[in-house]
Structure formats: C-alpha cells, structure tokens
Amino acid sequence: MSETASRRGVELPTAYDPAQTERKWYEKWLKGGYFTAGKRPDAPRYTIVIPPPNVTGNLHIGHALDFTLQDILIRFKRMQGYDALWLPGTDHAGIATQTKVEQHLREEEGKTRHDLGREEFLKRVWAWKEHYANTIREQWAKMGFSLDYTRERFTLDEGLSRAVLEVFVRLYEKGLIYRGKRIINWDPETRTALSDIEVEYKEVQGRLYHLRYPLTDGSGYIEVATTRPETMLGDTAVAVHPEDERYRHLVGKTVRLPILGREIPIIADEYVDMEFGSGAVKITPAHDPNDFEVGLRHDLPQILVMDEAGRMNENAGPYQGLDRFECRKKIVEDLTAQGFCVKIEEHVHQVGHSQRSGAVVEPYLSTQWFVAMKPLAERAIAAQKSGKAVRFVPERFEKIYLHWIENVKDWCISRQLWWGHRIPAWYCEACEEIHVGHEAPAACRKCGHTALRQDEDVLDTWFSSALWPFSTLGWPDDTEDMRRYYPTDVLVTGYDIIYFWVARMIFTALEFTDSIPFREVLIHGLVRDAQGRKMSKSLGNGVDPLEVIEKYGADAMRFMISTGSTPGQDVRFRWEKVEQARNFANKIWNASRFVLMNLDGYEPGDPDLDGPLTAADRWILHRFNETAREVTRLLDQYENGETGRVLYDFIWDDLCDWYIEFSKLSLYGDDPERRKTTQRVLVWVLDRTLRLLHPFMPFITEEIWQHLPRAAEAGETIMLAEWPRPDDRLNAPEAVREMELLKQTIRAVRNVRAESGVAPGKKVELLVKPAGEAELELFKRNEAYLVRFAGTSSLVIDPNLAPPAKAVTAVVTGAELFLPLAGLIDIEQEIARLEKELAHLNAEVERVEKKLANEGFVSKAPLHIVEEERAKERDYREKRDKVLARIAELRG
RNA sequence: GAUCUCAUAGCUCAGUUGGGAGAGCACCAUCUUGACAGGGUGGGGGUCGCAGGUUCAAGUCCUGCUGAGAUCACCA
Numbered sequence: 001m002s003e004t005a006s007r008r009g010v011e012l013p014t015a016y017d018p019a020q021t022e023r024k025w026y027e028k029w030l031k032g033g034y035f036t037a038g039k040r041p042d043a044p045r046y047t048i049v050i051p052p053p054n055v056t057g058n059l060h061i062g063h064a065l066d067f068t069l070q071d072i073l074i075r076f077k078r079m080q081g082y083d084a085l086w087l088p089g090t091d092h093a094g095i096a097t098q099t100k101v102e103q104h105l106r107e108e109e110g111k112t113r114h115d116l117g118r119e120e121f122l123k124r125v126w127a128w129k130e131h132y133a134n135t136i137r138e139q140w141a142k143m144g145f146s147l148d149y150t151r152e153r154f155t156l157d158e159g160l161s162r163a164v165l166e167v168f169v170r171l172y173e174k175g176l177i178y179r180g181k182r183i184i185n186w187d188p189e190t191r192t193a194l195s196d197i198e199v200e201y202k203e204v205q206g207r208l209y210h211l212r213y214p215l216t217d218g219s220g221y222i223e224v225a226t227t228r229p230e231t232m233l234g235d236t237a238v239a240v241h242p243e244d245e246r247y248r249h250l251v252g253k254t255v256r257l258p259i260l261g262r263e264i265p266i267i268a269d270e271y272v273d274m275e276f277g278s279g280a281v282k283i284t285p286a287h288d289p290n291d292f293e294v295g296l297r298h299d300l301p302q303i304l305v306m307d308e309a310g311r312m313n314e315n316a317g318p319y320q321g322l323d324r325f326e327c328r329k330k331i332v333e334d335l336t337a338q339g340f341c342v343k344i345e346e347h348v349h350q351v352g353h354s355q356r357s358g359a360v361v362e363p364y365l366s367t368q369w370f371v372a373m374k375p376l377a378e379r380a381i382a383a384q385k386s387g388k389a390v391r392f393v394p395e396r397f398e399k400i401y402l403h404w405i406e407n408v409k410d411w412c413i414s415r416q417l418w419w420g421h422r423i424p425a426w427y428c429e430a431c432e433e434i435h436v437g438h439e440a441p442a443a444c445r446k447c448g449h450t451a452l453r454q455d456e457d458v459l460d461t462w463f464s465s466a467l468w469p470f471s472t473l474g475w476p477d478d479t480e481d482m483r484r485y486y487p488t489d490v491l492v493t494g495y496d497i498i499y500f501w502v503a504r505m506i507f508t509a510l511e512f513t514d515s516i517p518f519r520e521v522l523i524h525g526l527v528r529d530a531q532g533r534k535m536s537k538s539l540g541n542g543v544d545p546l547e548v549i550e551k552y553g554a555d556a557m558r559f560m561i562s563t564g565s566t567p568g569q570d571v572r573f574r575w576e577k578v579e580q581a582r583n584f585a586n587k588i589w590n591a592s593r594f595v596l597m598n599l600d601g602y603e604p605g606d607p608d609l610d611g612p613l614t615a616a617d618r619w620i621l622h623r624f625n626e627t628a629r630e631v632t633r634l635l636d637q638y639e640n641g642e643t644g645r646v647l648y649d650f651i652w653d654d655l656c657d658w659y660i661e662f663s664k665l666s667l668y669g670d671d672p673e674r675r676k677t678t679q680r681v682l683v684w685v686l687d688r689t690l691r692l693l694h695p696f697m698p699f700i701t702e703e704i705w706q707h708l709p710r711a712a713e714a715g716e717t718i719m720l721a722e723w724p725r726p727d728d729r730l731n732a733p734e735a736v737r738e739m740e741l742l743k744q745t746i747r748a749v750r751n752v753r754a755e756s757g758v759a760p761g762k763k764v765e766l767l768v769k770p771a772g773e774a775e776l777e778l779f780k781r782n783e784a785y786l787v788r789f790a791g792t793s794s795l796v797i798d799p800n801l802a803p804p805a806k807a808v809t810a811v812v813t814g815a816e817l818f819l820p821l822a823g824l825i826d827i828e829q830e831i832a833r834l835e836k837e838l839a840h841l842n843a844e845v846e847r848v849e850k851k852l853a854n855e856g857f858v859s860k861a862p863l864h865i866v867e868e869e870r871a872k873e874r875d876y877r878e879k880r881d882k883v884l885a886r887i888a889e890l891r892g
Numbered sequence: 893g894a895u896c897u898c899a900u901a902g903c904u905c906a907g908u909u910g911g912g913a914g915a916g917c918a919c920c921a922u923c924u925u926g927a928c929a930g931g932g933u934g935g936g937g938g939u940c941g942c943a944g945g946u947u948c949a950a951g952u953c954c955u956g957c958u959g960a961g962a963u964c965a966c967c968a
Contacts (some may be wrong), residue, residue, distance in 0.1 A: 015930075218912070225968060239968095276967040283968095290968080350966075396896070400963075408962085484940085495963090530904090532961090566906075569897080570962090574904065578915055583930045594927035639908065645915075661928075668926085747934090754934040760923050847912080854956090856948030857911095865911055865949090 011671045012596060012707065018553025018590035021703045027142050034719050035146045037085035037485070046082040047488040049073060049469050050147065054093035055132045056100050058533065059139045061527045061561070061573060062494065064463050064545040068558045069147045069524060069640065070492045075695035076635050078146070079723040085485050085486070087472055088140065090133050092156040093191055094461040095356045101125050118418050125419050129154075142555050144698045146719070149483070153472040155464040156421065163471035164421045164464050165438050166368035167512060176372045177413070179425070179434065183289040184412050186364035188310030188324075189357035192416040193368050194407060195460060197499050201350040208347035209332060212340050213238060213255040216263055220248070222255055224282040227349060229335065230327040232257065233316045234305040235264060237283040239294055242268035244279050258340040259331070260317050267298050268757070286365040297444065302365055308416075310362055324362070363872065369414040369457070370425060377405045380507040383516065390506055391520045393638055394568040397495060404499050405507070413460045420458030428452055455808060466504035468518035476512075491518040494526060495568065502504040523639050525570035527561070532572055543573050555697035556582035562696060563644025584648060585700050588693070591656050592704040595682045598667045604709055607680045609729055612673065615742075615782070616662040617681045618735035623654045624685050625730035631692050632726070647693055655689065658743065665784055683708060688724045741775075741814055742782055748810040748817055749790035754807050755833065756821060763793035767818040769801050771878075775814040809834060809886050811879045816886075827890055834887050841880040848873040 027114065029035060037045070048070050053063055078084040098113075101124055105111050113121040116248060128298060133154070140147060153160060171177040185194040195630045209229045210800055212221040222238055240247035251268045271294050272281050285295030286302040305316045312319040319327045335341035352361040382401060383389060392398040414423060426435045428444035429451040435441045444449045467475070469491070473482040488508070493502060502521055510518035528534055529541040536542070548557040560581040565571040607613065607621065627650040634643040659682075666678035687708055694701040699720070703719040749766060758764060770776040775840050779786070779797045787795055803809070807818040807826050848869055851857055858866055 012927090014928075227968070273967055278968095281968050288968080348967060349968095400896075404965075499964095572904070574917095576904080576917055579930075583916095583928095584922085586930050587928065590928035590931085592927080596926070634908075637908075641906065642908065645906070648915085656927085657932085661932095664926090751935090754922075760933070761925080851912095853948085854948060858948080860948045861911070868911085 012589070012593045012704075014590075014593070015213060016553070016586050016700060016703075018555065018585075018699065019550070020841050022144065022549075022554055025699055025702045026144060029146065029717065029719060030149075030814050032717060034717060035086070035148050036150050037083055037148050040081070040083040043081055043083045045073070045485055046077040046084045047087070047485040048085070048490055048492065049087045049472055049488055050089060051491075051493045051497075051697055052089040052091040052094055052153075052465070052468065053136055054358070054528055055090045055129045055136070056093055056096045057132060058135055059545060059547050061543040061548070062535070063139075064143060064548075065524060065527050065561045065571065066492060066494065067143065067145055068562045069638075071143075071558075071698075072562055072635070072640065072695040073490065073492070073638075074146055075698065075719065076723070078250050078719065079691065079694070081722070083484075085151070086145070086147050087151050087153070087485075088145075088149060089153035089157070089468075089472060090129075090136060090627050091465060092129065092154065092419060092461065094415055094417050094420040094458060095192065096461075097125060097128065098417050099190060099356060100417075101128050101213075105130075110271070113418065116572075121418055129156075137689060139546065142549055142554060143558065146462075146698075149437050154503045155461070155468070158532065159474065160464060160467070160471045161421055162605060163475055164459065165424050166476045167467060167508070168424055168459070168463075169436055169438060170512070171371065176375060177374060177436075179367065181365065181367045182370070182412075183287075183292040183363050184368050185352060185354075185368050186308070186362045186366065187354040187359055188306075188308065188361035188362055189354060190417075191308045192415060192598070193364075193366060193412050194354060194361065195412050195462070198355045199219060199352040200355050201352050202259070203348060204351040205349065206347050206349055208277075208345040209335075209341055210343035210345070211258070211282070211335060213257065213282075215250070215255045216256050221280040222250060222266065222280050224280050225277040225552055226282055227347060228287075228328070229331050229341075230312070230316075230319070230324055230333070231284045231287045231305065232282060233260060233312070233319065234284045234303040235262075236285055236295065236300040236303060237264050237298065238266045239269045239281045239283050240266065240279060241272040242270060244274050246279060256336060258335060265298075267294075267300075269294050269297065288363050292365065301446065301523040302307065304365055306362065306364070308360075327570065327626065368412050369425075369455075369459075369561070371411040373408045373410050376511055377408050377505040379501070379510050380405055383506075383510055388516060390516050390518060393520055393522045397498060397521070397523045397568065400495070401498055401503055401506075405503050406570045408503075409478055411460075412627035413463050414457040415460055417457075417458050420537050421464060423455040423457050423459060425455040427455070432460050455617055462500055462504060465501055466508040467512075469505055469509060470513050477740065486513070486517075487515050488518045490520045490522055490874070492522045493724040495523050496526065498523070516872075523568050525568060528570050528572050530572060530574050532570075535573075552578045552582040552717045553585060553699070555585050555700045558698075559696050562640045563648075565640065566641055567638055584652070585697060587652060587656060588690075588697075588700060589704070591651070591660060592686060592707070594660060596707055597685050599683070599709065602679045602683070602709060603674065603676055604711065605680060607677065611677060613677060613681070614662075614666070614674070615735040615738040616659060616785075617677065619739040620681065620685055621730045622655065622661040622732040622736055623650060624724075625686060625726055627654075628688065628692060629726040632723070632801065635695070644696065647689075647696070651689060651693075655685065657741075659685075661789065665788060683710075691718060691721050691724055694718050694721075703834065738778055738782075739776060741812065742785060744812045745779075745817065746789045748812050749786075749792075749819070752808050752810045752817075752819060753791065756819070756820075756830075758821065760791070763791055765794045765820050766790055766792040766796070767801055767803060767814040767820065769794070769795045769803070769818070770797065771814045771816075772799070779815065803886075803889075805890060809883070811837075811882045811886075813879075816882055831887055831890050834883055834890075837878065838883045838887065839875055841883060844876045845873065845880055848876060 051066060053059055074084050074086040102113055168177060185199045187194055206227050208225050208227055210223055210225045212223050214221050224238060237253055250266050254263045254265050256263055271290060283291045283294050285292045285300050286304040303315050305312060306324055307313045310324045312322045314320055319330060322330060354361055375619055424436055426440050428447060428449050430449035431444060431447045433444050433446040441452060469488050470486055473486050475482055484632060505517045509515060526534060533541060545557060556578055560578045564577055627646060630646050631643050663678045663682060666674045687710055690701040690705045702718045768779050770779055776799055783795055786792060803818040804820050806822045807820040808825060808830055810817040851869055853874060
C-alpha cells in the first residue's frame with residue numbers, strides 16, 4: 001500500500017501531451033514482452049495475421065485504419081484473457097517495388113536494371129526493402145500497435161519461399177498449374193504479363209474506325225469496324241455470323257488485307273453479333289482474347305504484330321518500329337488515303353490500364369504459367385455454401401466474393417520481373433522438357449542432357465500472399481504455431497482486395513490446409529479525403545498518419561479513424577474529426593486530473609456496495625456496468641462506431657458532466673466517510689473506464705492508469721489488466737430513477753432561469769412542491785445538490801406550499817418547481833411561456849391517447865411497449881394538468 | 893447491361909434484430925464557478941430523396957422512381 005500511497009496527489013499537467021508519453025509506453029510494452037504471444041498456454045488463443053503492407057514506401061492513412069481496427073480487437077481479446085497473437089509482416093510487392101527501385105536507379109544513376117544485371121539489381125531491391133521495412137516498423141510503433149515482432153515475416157524470406165515452392169510443385173503435380181500460350185494482359189510499360197484483376201478498365205473517349213476489306217474476287221468489299229486499327233496488321237480472317245443472310249454467300253471467299261496485301265478467309269462463327277456494327281468482324285488471334293478463341297476453332301494463324309514494349313514488330317511491314325499509338329495514327333491516314341477507311345465515329349468504351357503503371361494494357365499472345373482455377377474455385381464455392389464458410393462482415397461482401405469466384409478464369413501467375421519468387425521450372429536445353437521441382441534437376445529426365453536453364457520469370461506477388469495465413473505460421477512444416485494459432489480468427493481488410501487476396505487465401509487454404517484460413521472477414525472501406533475523393537499520389541491529397549499523430553497524438557488518430565465509420569463504408573478524413581477526438585482525450589485527461597487531485601485520505605479498496613453509497617454513487621456504478629456490457633457486446637460485433645459513441649457519451653455526459661460535478665459535494669464536504677466512499681467510486685470507475693477505452697486509446701489510458709492508485713493484482717500494465725465484466729450487483733434501478741429526477745429538476749431550473757433572463761450567477765429562491773411522500777423524501781435527501789446545481793439561495797420543499805403569483809413555474813415528473821422572481825417577472829409573459837409549454841404537452845397527450853385508443857396497438861403490440869405508452873400518458877397528463885392549473889391561478 | 897452502396901439538422905455523419913429521430917462542427921445567448929475555454933450552461937434548426945405497399949406501428953422491411961457513387965461484365 002505504500003506504493004499506492006506514494007503515488008497519491010501526483011500532479012498531472014493541465015493538458016495531455018501525447019508526444020511525451022507515447023514513445024515511453026511503447027518502449028515499456030516492448031521491453032515487457034507484452035506483445036509476444038504464447039505466454040498463456042492454457043488460455044484460448046485469438047489470432048490475427050496482418051495484411052502485409054508493401055515494402056514500396058511509407059504507410060498511409062488507409063493502413064492506419066486497417067491496422068487500428070486489428071489492434072483494437074487484439075488488445076480487447078488480450079485483456080479478456082486470450083493468448084492473443086497479432087502477427088506482423090511485409091509484402092515484397094513484385095511489380096510495385098521493382099518499378100520503384102528501377103525508377104530510383106534511373107533518376108539517381110541513369111541506369112536500367114539490365115545495366116546492373118539480375119544479381120546486383122536484386123541486391124539493390126533488398127536494400128530498399130530493408131529500409132522501408134524499418135520505416136514501417138517505426139510507423140507501427142508510433143501508432144501503438146501491439147504486434148508480436150518475434151514472429152514477423154516477409155513474403156520473400158526463407159520459410160515463406162519454401163511454402164511458395166511447395167504449393168507450386170504440388171499444384172503442378174496435380175495438373176492445376178500449367179504452362180501455355182494464351183492471350184494475356186500485357187503491360188508494355190513494365191513489360192510483364194498481368195492477371196485479369198490487375199487490369200483496371202476506364203471509360204475512354206475513343207474512335208470506332210470502319211474499314212473496307214476488298215474481296216479477292218473483285219466483287220466488292222466487306223466492312224469491318226475496330227477501335228484498334230493497328231491490329232489489322234495481324235488479322236488472319238474476317239468473321240460473320242453463320243445465319244447472317246447478308247454475308248452467307250461470302251463465307252468461304254477471301255479478302256485482301258489492305259496495306260499488307262495478305263489474303264485472308266471469310267469465316268462463319270457464332271461468336272459474331274449480327275446486330276452490332278456491320279455484322280462482320282476482323283479477327284486478330286494474337287491480339288484479342290475472343291479472336292484467339294475464334295482462331296483456335298478455325299485453325300487460323302496467330303500473327304503477333306507488336307513487341308514487348310508495344311512497338312510494331314517485323315510483321316507490321318512498313319510500320320515496324322513505330323509505337324502502337326503512332327502506328328494507329330499513321331495507319332488510319334494511309335487507309336483513308338487509299339480509300340479503305342470509310343468512316344470514323346466517336347466512340348466511348350472501356351480500355352484496360354495496368355493497375356501499377358497506368359499504361360494501356362495490350363491483349364497479347366504469350367507463353368505464361370497459369371493456375372487452373374475451376375477445381376479450386378469449385379471447392380471454395382462448395383465450402384462457402386455448406387457450413388464450412390467464412391463469415392463476411394458486413395454480409396453483403398459474401399455475394400461479391402461468390403460472384404467473383406463463380407466466374408473466375410485461369411490465373412496467369414508468371415511475371416517478367418526479377419523481384420519475386422522465381423518459378424521453379426527448368427527447361428532442358430536440348431529437348432525443352434520441363435522439370436518442376438524444389439531444386440534444379442541434375443539432368444534432363446527425357447534425354448539425359450545436363451544443361452538446364454531455369455525459367456527467368458517470377459510469380460505474381462499475390463501467389464505468395466495467398467498463403468500468408470499459414471505460411472507465416474510455419475507451413476508446410478507441422479509447427480507448434482501452426483497447430484496453436486491456425487486457422488486464424490478474423491481477417492481485417494478493405495473491400496478493394498477481396499478478389500486479389502481474400503478469395504485467393506480461401507481457396508489456397510482449402511486446398512493445402514483443408515480448412516478455411518479465418519473464421520471471419522471484417523471488411524472496411526477506403527479512407528477518402530474531405531471532399532470524398534479517393535486519396536492518390538497524383539492528386540496529392542493523401543494524409544500522412546505521422547502528421548496526424550504529430551499534431552493530435554496517436555490516440556486521437558486511432559479513435560477518430562476507428563470510430564468514424566460504419567463497417568464496410570468509406571470514411572472521409574476530416575481534421576475536425578481528429579480535433580474532436582483530441583478534445584475527447586483531453587477531457588479524459590482532465591477528469592483524471594480531477595480524480596488524482598482529490599485523493600487526500602484515500603484508502604485503497606473497492607467501493608462497498610452495502611455501505612452508505614449515495615444515489616449518484618450507485619447511479620454511476622450502474623451506468624458503468626451498462627456501458628461495460630454494451631462495449632463488450634459491440635466490440636464482439638465489430639461495431640466500432642457505436643462503441644466509440646457509447647464510451648464518449650458515458651465519459652463525457654455521465655462521468656464528467658454529472659458524476660464528477662456531484663462528487664464535488666462529497667469531496668469538498670466535511671464528512672470524511674462520504675469523501676472516502678466517493679474517492680473509491682471515482683477511482684474504481686475511472687480505472688475500469690480506462691480499461692474499456694484502452695483498445696482505442698492505448699497511450700493515454702496507460703499513462704493515466706499508471707498514476708492511479710490500484711491493487712497489485714491489477715498487474716503492471718493496463719494492457720494486461722482484466723477486461724471489466726458486467727456485474728449484476730451493480731444494478732441500481734432506484735438510484736437511476738432518483739438521479740433521473742434530480743437531473744430533470746436541475747435542468748428544468750436552469751432552463752427557466754435562462755428563459756426568464758436570470759443572470760447565471762444570481763442565486764434565487766427555489767420552491768419545490770413534490771407530488772407525494774416518496775418525492776418529498778427524495779428531494780429532502782438531495783437538497784444539497786439542488787442548492788448547488790440550480791443556483792439556489794434558499795430552498796423550500798413542501799407538498800402543501802402555496803406558490804406566489806410572481807414566480808416562474810416548471811413542471812417535472814414528480815414535482816412542481818417555482819422560482820419567485822418578484823422584480824423580474826411579467827405575469828403576461830409567464831402565462832404566454834406556460835401556454836407554449838401547454839400546447840406542447842397537449843400535443844403529446846393527444847398523440848399518446850390516440851395510440852392507446854387504437855385497438856390494434858393495445859392488442860398486438862408487446863406488453864412492455866403498451867405499458868411504456870401508458871406511463872407516458874400519465875406523465876404528460878399530470879404535467880399538463882399542473883400547467884393548466886397554474887395558468888388558471890395566474891389569470892385568476 | 894448486372895450487382896451493390898448511399899440519400900437523415902447549414903456541413904460531416906450515427907441511428908445495433910420495426911416502437912416517434914441523435915452526435916460533432918457551425919450558429920444564437922451566457923459563464924474568466926477551485927479537472928478541462930481543446931471547457932460549462934441554455935437554445936434554435938429535420939415533411940429522415942420521391943411514390944406506393946406490408947404492419948397496430950416504417951428513418952428502419954418490400955416494390956418502383958429520381959439522383960450520387962462503387963464493383964463486375966461487355967459490341968469488335
């Protein structure tokens with residue numbers, strides 16, 4: 001007890017200074033090892049793996065939202081006694097990182113990656129990665145995240161790379177990974193293949209070019225239309241619908257391709273839409289996915305007319321060497337000049353752009369590696385539709401997920417990059433036999449040749465991300481962590497990566513661990529700017545979380561961002577909201593200062609519920625209990641916005657505006673027993689309230705909590721303090737009724753004073769006419785509060801009192817209140833004021849009576865609802881009658 | 893074209909299984925009262941987008957419409 005005694009009376013500065021305390025506590029938490037999971041072997045575990053941020057740069061405010069939501073859950077569960085693991089890590093982010101490093105290299109040294117060579121270039125990327133991984137760790141620390149750094153992982157580290165190999169080899173052996181020549185999405189800027197979802201379609205104002213291809217027999221022309229005229233150089237057919245009467249006679253004939261003069265057939269295929277355009281389509285199998293299919297059906301040649309940089313190649317004849325867009329211009333000029341281009345229409349259409357480079361994506365025939373999605377998707381769909389499902393929060397995102405996985409196409413997983421997991425395939429130099437395995441084979445299994453070269457390409461970043469929930473825990477080994485912490489409990493992420501990541505983790509986990517990777521997925525929205533725009537580098541409207549922290553503190557940022565939204569909905573970032581959160585932190589700080597400044601003679605211990613507690617004491621304990629119950633319930637439902645509101649209201653309204661104000665009477669009074677009781681209630685409630693708030697505002701709650709006198713068994717950090725459990729012994733409905741009447745009375749007096757223009761500081765006489773014995777007792781018991789908070793010079797409580805004419809009146813549920821204001825009052829004005837009140841009460845009475853007169857309502861509504869309305873009716877009637885009587889009296 | 897989200901006070905947004913609307917900011921008045929002016933007290937302000945329907949009862953559920961946004965799929 002000497003320790004708590006020595007803490008007594010510690011002075012806190014008048015305003016909370018976040019910068020000072022945040023670093024201090026984070027260091028202590030780290031040193032204490034409180035973030036490390038595994039110290040409660042007998043407790044149930046709770047696992048979250050972090051969505052690994054890219055090592056491309058600093059974290060932005062969107063990360064702050066995502067991670068804060070996770071830290072809230074982890075801290076909450078840890079306090080509830082779980083063995084809580086929050087596993088951190090970072091993602092190598094293939095294209096994104098490589099592009100950044102290449103850009104850096106170009107700007108700083110004027111070199112390309114090819115100048116350095118693969119090995120040297122990768123060294124540079126690793127250095128970049130180290131730098132940004134450190135920056136990210138620093139940012140995590142500033143935001144207060146309780147991550148278990150002993151388990152931190154990186155998608156390219158040794159263990160995870162092994163997992164990637166394992167998955168690749170197994171899928172290959174199962175026939176679910178294959179190599180094939182297909183139309184893929186090609187990014188000519190970064191010169192790599194992309195998967196379908198890495199292509200963003202944007203509406204673009206383009207043109208539709210109508211071209212005439214002359215029939216070789218000289219009998220005329222056939223007209224086709226295209227948005228990409230340069231691809232005509234790769235045309236190998238013109239297709240019409242087999243049932244199209246207009247063209248039936250032409251099928252089987254040939255046309256001569258303008259410029260190149262190649263003779264190509266007119267074919268019939270059901271793919272063609274007769275209604276659209278001329279009903280005839282040019283077919284370019286090497287540059288369009290649909291044409292590719294048509295080409296296969298009709299055994300057409302595939303002529304690639306561009307190179308990997310999007311320049312026209314040797315097949316483009318006179319256009320060789322031109323950029324594809326220059327070629328477009330040139331070829332249209334030429335075709336027009338030669339009379340082959342007959343019409344150019346303005347045409348709005350969707351054009352695919354690379355998600356990373358922004359370049360217009362070229363559908364491109366290329367040999368790549370693919371994952372056959374059908375079997376994997378079917379299993380995921382079956383799982384989702386049976387009981388073995390991942391629960392999406394909010395539910396609607398399940399539909400989004402299912403729609404995607406039900407329509408998914410094969411996944412192109414090879415990337416023409418250097419930064420990533422190199423594809424574990426080796427080709428025999430002699431016979432081109434493919435060998436897939438963990439290591440390079442010594443010799444070709446087919447021809448015995450020993451010269452084998454490994455595939456130059458790496459895997460799509462998302463291939464490794466798909467394994468994240470189990471690769472981070474040690475899979476494919478049967479590790480202790482894997483057994484204890486897998487499957488994880490919840491995945492928290494934004495709706496923008498449901499396809500990229502969430503879906504892929506689910507089907508991979510089902511395939512390789514035979515289980516779902518997480519029970520629930522909590523989906524949040526995007527953080528937008530104050531105008532509701534998406535934050536982006538080009539707009540420069542991004543918000544740096546560190547700037548927010550510097551200005552307002554990490555707790556304010558966390559509270560604002562986590563409570564400022566509804567699940568699944570986008571959040572707008574507004575500085576005013578951070579300011580509000582900062583003010584809230586300051587409010588808590590000062591309420592705590594008040595408590596700490598008034599602990600003279602404090603004797604440690606819980607409030608004695610059987611002791612002489614005041615109604616206010618019992619009321620605040622009751623309200624705390626309700627708040628604890630509500631906060632726990634809401635947190636379990638991921639209702640952070642509501643949780644924040646409940647805590648805010650309890651702390652600001654109930655604790656600060658009412659209880660602390662009321663407590664001053666006990667603290668400054670001369671009854672030492674009452675003072676001690678109130679001190680205990682204050683300390684107890686503040687302690688527990690800080691715990692409820694801790695997941696949201698870890699720093700300030702810890703700082704204050706450490707200043708509070710508290711029992712040794714509470715532990716050395718609020719992080720590990722027990723989460724408050726609802727306790728029925730704290731229920732005090734009578735105290736609640738008493739406080740409600742007191743509050744109503746005090747407010748009514750303040751109100752009429754203000755309305756009657758009584759100076760706020762002026763003490764006035766207050767006459768209370770209670771309605772009955774119980775009320776009389778109640779008011780007598782609480783005289784001191786009325787005097788203090790209603791600004792009373794003298795107080796008369798008398799059920800039989802005859803009010804003076806020159807007085808203003810207020811009516812509350814159990815009493816009439818009179819303020820004799822002889823000098824100030826104008827009778828007519830008072831009557832007018834009361835009549836306004838009367839009109840209001842009459843309207844209420846009428847409304848309730850009408851409801852109760854409704855036979856359907858009384859017979860069908862739940863009893864407690866009907867009872868509530870009856871009580872309202874009585875209350876409004878009573879008040880109305882009193883106001884009516886008072887008006888008559890004044891007139892009278 | 894398909895699916896989804898949103899529309900509530902001047903602004904930004906809450907509103908948790910349907911029971912007569914709230915917060916912050918802004919605004920008006922007032923208070924240098926011994927935790928806090930980043931504060932206290934009191935106040936004004938809303939036909940909950942429109943039209944129907946279900947129900948004793950609809951901001952809340954259903955249908956249609958209007959407007960804003962998102963995602964997916966597309967016709968060359």
